[in-house]
Amino acid sequence: MENLLQEIRQCTICEEHLALGPRPVVSGSRNSKIIIIGQAPGTKVHKSGIPWDDASGRQIRKWLNVTEDEFYSQNLFAIVPMGFCYPGKGKSGDLPPRKECAPQWHNSLLDKMPNVELILLIGMYAQNYYLKGKAKRTLTETVDNYPEYLPKYFVLPHPSPRNRFWLTKNPWFEQTVIPELQKRVKNLIAI
Incomplete structure (x- = not known):
């Protein structure tokens, strides 16, 4: 596992497309119980090299x-993002995660984590990639129907x-989805 993580951290497969250059951010072990699959590191995480080392990380915790x-x-x-490096700035936020990363590395990583009991798919990029045709038309519909994708x-x-606006517009998320998430996570990490 450690060799694979080192290989990923040295990856330069899409270097020519990265304004800040490659700095793959990934973590995990053979013993990991939960995988968090998000989008891609932001500029703060690119600088620190620590996954979710920003306001989004505080919120997910x-x-x-x-x-x-x-x-x-x-x-x-x-922590296995869809794109391991900061993809650059877009018109309204960061660019999408690079498409090379997930097909290149995800299966190898997941194969080396036999104790995983839950995979958190954060955002549409992860959901569309992993749920394939089972994702709903919108992120809101997919999240609202979260029990369909459990237990995996x-x-x-x-x-x-x-996403403050989305959270305000969809109060059901923090009222019903978050308590279920917290219960599952608590049960898994208590073992």
């Missing part, structure tokens, strides 16, 4: 109801502060 130590325990959580996948919107 709050949703999961875990401490920072628990979140960064590779025996509990593996738990679907979530991105925890970015930019």
Whole structure:
């Protein structure tokens, strides 16, 4: 597992497309119980090299109801973004994750984590890739129908502060989905 992680961290497959250059961010172990599959690192994470080391990370930890130590325990959580490097700035936020990463690395990573009991699919890129034709027409519909994807996948919107409007417009998410997420996570990490 460690060799594979090192190989990913040295990846330069899409270097020519990365304004800030490659700096793949990934973590996990053979013992990881939960995999978090998000989009791609932002500029702050690109600089620090620490996954979810930003406002989105604080929000996801709050949703999961875990401490920072628990979140960064590779025996509990593996962090495997759709794109391992910061993709660059777009018109309204960051560019989408590079398409090379997931097909190149995800299967190899998941194969080396036999103890995974839950995969969190955060945002449409992860949901569309993993759910294939089972994702609904919109992210809202997919998240609203989260029980359809259990027990393997738990679907979530991105925890970015930019999604404040979505959270305000969809109060059911924090009222019904988050408690179910927290219950499942608590049960898995308590073992």
